Amino acid sequence: MKKYNDHSYMDSVHRSGRIWGIAIGAVLLLFPTLLSLIFGTLPNFEVLIKGVVATAPMYWAVGIVEIFTYVPMLGAGGTYLSFITGNISNIKLPCAIDAMERAGVKASDEEGEVISTIAIAVSSIVTTLIIVAGVICIVPLTPLLESPVLEPAFDMILPALFGGLAVVFVSKNVKLSIAPIILMLILFIFVPALDSSTVGIMVPVGVLFTILVARILYKKGVL
Amino acid sequence: MNFSVNSPILFVIVGAVIVLVLAQSVFFLLRAMRRAKELGIKTGTVKKTIVSAAIFTVAPAFAVLVGVVALSKSLGIALPWLRLSVIGSITYETVAAGNALEAAGTGAGTTITDPSVYIAIAWVMTVGIAAGLVLVPFVTKKLQSGLAKVGLKDKKWSDILSNAMFLGMISAFLGYVFCDVGLIVKGDASGLIPVCVMIVSALAMAICGTLATKAKIRWLTDYALPISLVVGMASAIPFTALLGG
Incomplete structure (x- = not known):
């Protein structure tokens, strides 16, 4: 592949990613403004301020940490898509990791970038279409989605997802896996504050710790 | 309106x-x-x-x-x-x-x-x-090109680095699966539900992997993750009935 081409592909991904991101971001911020025009009323500022104070500080902190954690794993195209369509840790990233693993490509190569982008784009399209179909059929679907029988299945999606994913990755990186898994087990079992709402904060901790362990093992020639 | x-x-x-x-x-x-x-x-x-x-x-x-x-x-x-x-x-x-x-x-x-x-x-x-x-439109390119530079300098380390990031994330979620097991000392076994679900999903993945390589059912590898996900989710139903939700 010509060098010129390599540069132009990544550059064009960044260029179009920025344009799409800024455009969709502007549209999303326009949405509540448009509602005000249509219904002829300003937002209730008491609710607005209380709600933002209760929500934004924590989620902005988590959001900023997530950018630095997930952007290197998602690749460029995957990042521009995932940060628009959301559900990164529970859908997009596992989907991309699995796709790269099966295609036998590395996240650090352009082949990885391309496969990850394809997987995340398909996953985004399918999620969006399923939600569209669900919204259209919401009346017949509601009893099914709310059925107490199925509730535990929907609640347990993360353990069901990461159990399978862990087998694939741990079995291929046994030496590197031991320390981070032990650390996370100890932290989550013995620190009561760590639960479903704080797992987002622990992901970067796990990532940084694993990189540190990897660096030490690599320098010692174990990996 | x-x-x-x-x-x-x-x-x-x-x-x-x-x-x-x-x-x-x-x-x-x-x-x-x-x-x-x-x-x-x-x-x-x-x-x-x-x-x-x-x-x-x-x-x-x-x-x-x-x-x-x-x-x-x-x-x-x-x-x-x-x-x-x-x-x-x-x-x-x-x-x-x-x-x-x-x-x-x-x-x-x-x-x-x-x-x-x-x-x-x-x-x-x-x-x-x-x-x-x-922030993403403005920081992604910088973050990505920093990573690309690591790749140019030391290819092997850059591969290990991306594996380490994935493992770091997976280990955090594995830890999360165990976050409520401590409740068992209070007689509440519901904290074991996610652990059991994870084990079932891991077993399903291991079985898919073994069948795919040993019995040469190649197509199975393409669906191993969705299969283990759905099997794990389904197992949550009896486990919740058994251990209490």
Whole structure:
């Protein structure tokens, strides 16, 4: 592949990613403004301020940490898509990791970038279409989605997802896996504050710790 | 215009935004597929990637739909539809909407009738999650090119580095699976449910892997993750009945 081409592909991904991101971001911020025009009323500022104070500080902190954690794993195209369509840790990233693993490509190569982008784009399209179909059929679907029988299945999606994913990755990186898994087990079992709402904060901790362990093992020639 | 949480105009606007978001995904998909061809990635590999990504997504997407239904009681369908299709994640949107509803003094079960409260909630749900939206267009290129430089300097380390990042994330979620096992000392076994589900899913994955290599059922590897996901989720039903939820 010509060098010129390599540069132009990544550059064009960044260029179009920025344009799409800024455009969709502007549209999303326009949405509540448009509602005000249509219904002829300003937002209730008491609710607005209380709600933002209760929500934004924590989620902005988590959001900023997530950018630095997930952007290197998602690749460029995957990042521009995932940060628009959301559900990164529970859908997009596992989907991309699995796709790269099966295609036998590395996240650090352009082949990885391309496969990850394809997987995340398909996953985004399918999620969006399923939600569209669900919204259209919401009346017949509601009893099914709310059925107490199925509730535990929907609640347990993360353990069901990461159990399978862990087998694939741990079995291929046994030496590197031991320390981070032990650390996370100890932290989550013995620190009561760590639960479903704080797992987002622990992901970067796990990532940084694993990189540190990897660096030490690599320098010692174990990996 | 008279306000209702399910006013048709809301669906028209939300529908338009969703079309825009779909267009972005299609644009990047076609671009990446063209690039895959140029790089000499086999058509079969690309096809398999598309099919298994689509199949994998079905079960988690239904879980997102559960979030839409849960929020629709107070917010109608249009706003949760938008929020959960764009950036939203189930955990975030439920908390954000909950905070906003609490500030409005209404519970999750009451339908909003005041447009000014509805618009305020729409703002809260949008602004709270906007960090990525605002920053990603400006920082992604820098972060990515920093990583690419590592790759040029030391190829082996750069491969180990990306593996280490994936493992770091996986280990955090494995730890999370165990976060409530401590409750067992208080006689509450429900903390074991996620652990059992994880083990079942791991076993399903291991069986798929063994069958694929030993019995040479090659197609199984393409569906191993969705299979282990659904088997794990299904096992949650008897485990919850047994251990209490």
